[in-house]
Amino acid sequence: MGTRAIKLTSIVFICSVGLGYLLFTSPIAGSAAKVEQGRRNRTTPAPQSKNVKPPAVNYSKFSHNTAQHKLACGSCHKFPTANWDKVRTGEAAFPDVTDYPQHPSCIACHRQQFFTGAQPVICTVCHTNPSPRDSSRHPFPNPIEIFNASKDGQNAVSEFGISFPHDKHVDLVGEYKTNVNPDRRFISVSFGQDKPAKPEPPQPRAEESDPKSCVVCHKTYQPQGDADEEYVTKPPKNLAEDAFWLKKGTFKTNPTHATCFTCHGQDGVPPAATDCATCHKLLPSAQQAQLAGAHDDFDPKLAAAMGIKDKLTLEKWSLRDTAKFRHEWTPHSALSCTSCHNLATLDTLDKKTRAQVKSCGGEGTGCHIEATTDGILNLEVDKKRTAPAFECTKCHVRNGKSPAPEDHIEAMQPAKAK
Template sequence: MKHRKLLFALLTLAAASAFLGPRLAESSAAAPEPQRRRAATQRRAPARPRVDYTKFTHSTPAHRKDSCDSCHKSPSDNWARVRARDAAFPDITDYPEHESCLGCHRQQFFNGARPPICTVCHTAVSPRAGERHPFANPADVFARSARAKTRPGEFALIFPHDVHQDVMARAPSDAGDERGAPRFVRAAFAQDAPKKAKPNSCSICHQTYRRPGAAAPTPAPADAAAGAGASGATPALPDGLLKTTPTGHDSCFNCHWQDGGEKPFSNDCAGCHKPLPKGSVPAPAAGRDADAQLAARAGFADPFIIRKLLRRETVTFAHDEENHRDIDCASCHTRIPAISTLDDSTLKVSILSCGGSGCHINARPKKILNDEVDKKLADAAFRCAKCHVNLGDEKPPRSHLDAVGK
């Protein structure tokens, strides 16, 4: 009986191990597999990055897929109200309608009580609040808004001087020309001839910028004594330093208006506005010869003018200084047809243009460039202050040394 019980127990154990053994072995061998499979699954389909729908950018591929006018209506309904009555003209001055977003973003539009996507345009998220952030156009109004500080521009402007100068850069004809006579443009500079209008067609677009409340145009300084020299004092920036550049559509649409004008039409935004490479900003973050603090101290408030100041390498040069005023723009800006609004380096003016008739570069009598280079070479602490502020502390570049024969 005792043997029979023992035999039964052994047989039961054998049967159980025969039945369960392979399964346990299989189970123990396969145990890590589901974990590996899960891990592999996670690698193959990483969690989608969260999209910040409060930030709109034109560079999103889906936003670049369609033409600009698939969203931007030209003109906007509010064009007559956006500018003063005597300055208003048909323009794109408002955000696109909701319909242009809903095709793709319906889910985000109806996402909870306060959908984040609404804040792209609206200041408050509420079904009753229609208040919007200022639209990027008119550009001069937007540039002064708080919104402009948090939304740097996404586009650079394409303006070919090459094309426009042939249309605009025409010297005024002589009133006395008769029909059939040669139509050469006459520009008399003889001292005894009556003074005629200077053929300065650049001034059609570029006028001298005057700071609000600034004093009279800059008088010509006594040349060699003008620099601050070793005193290190920062010179006050004179008035009439800079020239303006058109910043709005008003100077474009009278030719490029979509209904009858010239290509690129006003509703073809990309004809003039080129998307900047992702991450780049349209203005230098910090200036070279000037900086934002200097611009503020000098009373510059216009963002477009500040940008011009910051890209300068000769901050104190005044276009409207009494001796510069009468020099033709093309005498220094010798490569106007090659100027590209997409490349600031094409705006660079050669220092040799300052030599001219020995104005600022000459050994005898010693002119300011010769004087300051000599002083700088003798004393590294000397600050070249006739033309520079921040750059005046640096070593003179090769071009300056060449110009004075050093």
């Protein structure tokens, strides 16, 4: 008899004890039916006892923000998980966290939740159809490509932001090659360096960036390339000339563990792969709540009207202050990334440092900012001044309804001083 069978037996035991517990303490059965409703959108807690007021705790949705969950990451996340070489295979495989934490990381505190009812609600944090015989699990959020394509991934919002010091990676050169497993592809991220030590895997479309290294981590997402169709979804036939419909090549992608762990692997450059918290920073729940519904330049109703279902597109749009800015548009793509993004001040946890409105032309380059109302920013600010109800629509979907921010006014000063 293998260990698996032994484990199964213990789960059967756990569950029958759980059922006994339920029968003795609560005449209300029904948590099994509750489980059926699915874990991520369930809001009402399972009934526990007639006399004891049920705690308003949703055991189907795990949060890292719960005080008692703020433990060392490794107390729950084992590195690597057993399935790391099955989730990614062959050349693409590397030791990684690609599965849920195991039972022992929860049991000590959640004995009661684990032992309650035939199908305890807490099981659904990880399992699709929890039972003593069924260990099938939801896709784990890593690798993110697989997760995003799944139903669970659709509405999931990460509780973490990524802390990545661009400036510290600026001067990296090939000397770190020695720290990297020679069997694995080395990624060169020296900004403005010559060539990667080994060729990149074939890209769907050759892409350039200046500085060259940005493209290692940020690719144009769903580029239009040479295709005729410029929109991400089919627009209505009668789309007005100035009306907004999201275009391909608007967003840039982010890197994943596949890139970071070439250098920061288990025995690589610190932070090591196991130092999760150096790269992942827990966002306050309030900050997370702001990402729900219409906010900044994102309107979920408009996105739905456009028929956009792609997770990454929705996520990227939801983080935009200016949804209409398209990276792939030729004048933009011909510019150096650093003409709009200031690496010295870029803080990946503070979106206000991402791109400044003055990079739209404020430093005397013209384009959208001039000395006169020839510049679209000048024109819109002017119109807003005369009629506060005026909506700035050139660069914005929602933000243009607000008063003009201070940095928009300041951005026009250098051009005027000329």
